[in-house]
Amino acid sequence: MTALLEANNLTKTYGNDTVAVDHLTISIGRGRIIGLLGPNGSGKSTFIKLINGLLTPTEGTILINGAAPGVESKKRIAYLPERTYLQSNMKVNQLIDFFGDFYEDFQKDKAYAMLQSMDIKSNTRLRTLSKGTKEKVQLILVMSRNADLYILDEPIAGVDPAARDFILKTIISNYNENATVLLSTHLISDIENILDDVIFIQDGKIKTQTTVENIREDYGKSVDAYFREVFAC
Amino acid sequence: MLIRSMKYYWQSTYKIILLMNLYLLLTTGIGVATLAAGVWNTHSEGITTLGAILFILYVISIVFVSNLVVIYIAVHFYRNMYSDEAYLTHTLPVSKHHLLLSQTIIGTIHCFLTSVIMLACIFGLIYFLFTCLNSQAKEALQLTYDPGMAADLYTAFANGAFFKGLLIVFYFLLSSAHSILLAFAAVAMGQLFTRHRIIGSIICYIGLYTIIQIATSLVVIPFMGLSLFGNVSMVQLINCGLLVETLFALACCVIFYLITYYLLSRKLNLD
Structure with a gap:
């Protein structure tokens, strides 16, 4: 069975001297919730953008379901970026129609059910919503897809702790169980209970790729404590 | 899609x-x-x-x-x-x-x-x-x-009016596409700058626009020469000029489209 995601010697440089992702080789399987963890500027977001075809690699290859980033991979990846990427003049129900029109795996019923559970009115324009509610709408749109790979870049940054719990609950209760969730964050303590695996990334290189269970058994520490030890300044 | x-x-x-x-x-x-x-x-x-x-x-x-x-x-x-x-x-x-x-x-x-x-x-x-x-x-x-010029213009258009009407509409459509694709190409080229990409796009637009103006002049000069010194009628000049301008606009559209497509598909780097 082919890996869901395979990167081989993947490199991304900016200008002549800034290496964001440095000859990164990695393989990610199916049915896992994976934390992509690293300090600020470690290359997490760059790696995610490379997977989504938002950046052009300087060197190396990346394959999703055996294919390079393109139309087919985008049908299978549900991506939540770290910024608001929706047109603010659109209403929430228009956004749902938009996602329904473009993504075959989008489930409108699920989206409306989640909106109702979060008490978000579907006929509201995005620009009138608070930052936290906009992030929830984006998350709903992404998690209403039946994708193979969910890539969530900093999904809990910038929201209050209650909203964080709600977002994490939404993620674990709505993803397709044969799919993989790749979750990038530096708020490790908030997410470590839902993780199966972790990937530590530093200076664009993979420092560790292991299971949460291994960290607890081998080092006798939580992921958060182990992360602090590995990335101690 | x-x-x-x-x-x-x-x-x-x-x-x-x-x-x-x-x-x-x-x-x-x-x-x-x-x-x-x-x-x-x-x-x-x-x-x-x-x-x-x-x-x-x-x-x-x-x-x-x-x-x-x-x-x-x-x-x-x-x-x-x-x-x-x-x-x-x-x-x-x-x-x-x-x-x-x-x-x-x-x-x-x-x-x-x-x-x-x-x-x-x-x-x-x-x-x-x-x-x-x-x-x-x-x-x-x-x-x-000038009644003479008006008559010439009428003759130029009346002979094969349907085809020329279509050509004029097609030319206007191409001119519109040309303006749009020139702007798209400039925006895409501006993204190659490491900083100040919007200013980069404006510079690229001015550069591309200047090149197009020079190229247009090079296309038009032979026609002006013909009209001044050649034994060519006004009708022939108008007919030929329209066709050449249409082909020139078409070539520009193709070039700008390909530049933009290449930059979007091979050089995309979002901040």
């Missing part, structure tokens, strides 16, 4: 373009109303001068609006392809060709319709201006009328 992309692109742009076109129609309507009311039909020099100034301002403003349409479409393209919204645009399961083609087609339609409305407004106002002018002014304008 092309039709869906076009549908959403149309929905997100038509309102502002509609407002711009309403401005054209409204100012023309005011002009026609004042002409019909005889406001300018006077021997007062002050009012005539004011009318001339207002007419010049009107022409400048509507030409500005037609350029504003291209600027608006270019800004929309930038937001859609390179700003925060690009994170959605480029993760949709739509090929780069369809993304670019949808924006090109809708942008061209907007630009073409605005040009048609602009020309209709200008000619409509000029027509009313002539019908409402007093006899003295009409006599003055008669002096500039």
